[in-house]
Amino acid sequence: VLFNEPRFISATPDRTIIISDVGQNAIICIDHNGKVVFRYKPDGQNGLKKPQGVCVDKLGNLFVADFGNNRVQLLASDGLFQRNVLGIESALEKPVAIRVSGSNRMIIVQSDGMVKVFSYS
Structure with a gap:
């Protein structure tokens, strides 16, 4: 099974599709034919x-709202972890x-319904 509990979706500049899957605790990238380009599921x-x-x-960088860890992760366009952009220290x-x-x-x-705006680099 490709997905367990898919939640959010986004498209990249190169026309791949990024899907967050809560059931697998993963980010899955597929091409326009449904073939998996990468699966990001780190330990x-x-x-x-x-x-x-x-x-x-x-630029094709991916941003992931990591709900349970109270942070935002930045991934390169190939799905490799770059860094945590925001976390608990940012409230x-x-x-x-x-x-x-x-x-x-x-x-x-x-x-909780709060909308927050941050600058990043």
């Missing part, structure tokens, strides 16, 4: 816990939806 400190919103910037709590803008702004909606 350890970078492991996802109920990943929710996903979005892609104009981020249970991020659900995420969007980035061309002006290096990140808009996040938390499960």
Whole structure:
């Protein structure tokens, strides 16, 4: 089975599709034919816990709202972990939806309904 509990979806500049899957604690990238390009499911400190919103910037970088870990992860376009962009130290709590803008702004909606805007680089 490709998906267990898919939640959010986003498209990349190169026309692949990114899906967060809560049931697998994974991010899955597929091409337009449904073939898996990569599956991001790390263990350890970078492991996802109920990943929710996903979005892609104009360079193809992926942003993942890591709901259960109260953080946002940045992945390269090939699905490799780059860094945690935001976390608890940013007063981020249970991020659900995420969007980035061309002006290096990140808009996040938390499960409590709060909308937060951050700058990132």
